[in-house]
Amino acid sequence: MPELPEVETVRRGLAPVLEGCRIARAVARRPDLRFPLPEGFGQRLTGRTVRRVGRRAKFLLIELDDGSTLISHLGMSGSFRIYTETPPELARHDHVILTTDQGVEIRYNDPRRFGFMVIAEADQLDNHPMLKDIGPEPLDSGFTPRVLARSLRGRKAPIKAALLDQSVVAGLGNIYVAEALFLAGISPKRKATTVAGARAEKLYRAIVDVLGRAIEAGGSSISDHRQTDGELGYFQYAFAVYGRAGQACPGCDCDIDKTGGIARIQQSGRSTFYCTKRQR
Template sequence: MPELPEVETVMRGLRARLEGRVLRRVMAHRPDLRWPLPRDLAERMTGARVTGFRRRAKYILMRLDNGWSVLLHLGMSGRMLLGPAGRNELAPHEHLEMETDDGWRVGFVDPRRFGSVDLIATEAEDTHRLLAGLGPEPLDAAFNVAGLNAALAGKRTPIKAALLDQKIVAGLGNIYVCEALFRAGISPQRLASSVPGARAARLVPAIKETLRDAIAAGGSSLRDYVQPDGELGYFQHAWRVYGHEGEPCPACPGPPACGGVRRIVQSGRSTFYCPRTQR
């Protein structure tokens, strides 16, 4: 599933091409994805001008001048195709297409149909059922050491599971939690309640730095994910522990001096960490 850096990269690509443009043509080619599409989706979008974009967690919000926001979620395999208008044939699994007044076309492709598209009154974005209750954005000032200390106090779950809880912090996913915990020198198996204090003071900047580095690299390209212009992200080449089972981590010599990066399974997901440097 695309994580926060990939969603941020997609949003920026859409904003660069669509902001300020009028959607002269919108077509939905099926009535549902993960959930039913609004029946009047194409009608409300057609003729509207795109006034701006916002990302909330792993959701993209495209704001229109008619008071509506289009909520987009890429799901497991969704991606946005961006190119000149005029192509007649749809891409495989292309479920929504938009054309702008300056001759550009955006298609939402989702083979597995775990993505979603919805309409929300712009003034009520944060009350939508998918957005209400989300924690702070990790790149915002509201995500800070004091707030994380309070959120983790008394939690008897592993810190990795706590960071994947969208009510504690919004938008973090498996890859970037592994990478941030490595940078902070914290074991993913450590109880969350033991992190407040000095460890949280290392963890907050580690999360922010990891995400900023990933966004600067265009995200990590895993299977279906590409940027809207078709380019691949490159942050996977900078992973320090994720996907490196048995290899030396950047902070220790690896085998035979130690066991190298270890892979364990937590809550059904692969966790990669260095047992020597992460405590």
């Protein structure tokens, strides 16, 4: 599921029911997700008060009153669901249950179990192995066209692959890379190092624009992503290229019979969608 906009949507859902609240009960219904859950998971969390729910790249950061932080990654299919009223029967793949002192129940469901939860001890967050090599947050002021161009310089890999690299810029995934490259008019096959100057400026604007609009839409619901109240995100209806192979490109009048339309290719084992005419 989740790239930056989906994780941010989840963060915004969790913050109001967790921040300032005490975790009355924490239950792991299996010993592991992608990795083993932290030793004594339930006891570690029970009785803790949540200071803040933050986000870094695609990681949720649930900061606790003892200084430690529960780091949660949704993998491909993870989702959080909040129940303020009586919750329904537990569902398949409901792996972790948190209950707050306000009687709110929060369930983490993850069919593919590519997600994980780990705990960073107090003062160990910034240099935590999972976070320390992550690049700038694209919606923070530290991310600029020059910063982007600088981290692309010297990279011979296609720009598509470079943008998926979390050390270049944080939080992009397969969907938003495709959409940003479309908006910027840049071919996913172009060598990353050639994206500089005006081209980097354009890509910078495309990234910031598409992420902002996707967050406003509550993220993209392809199959698993839900907002924490169960509502769908709806940015998938705004996709220009992702999942639209064979269709006409919305940005120019090319269509499949003539010069272009939206193509689907494989790059480093993953699908790439782009307009062959408009993206150079």
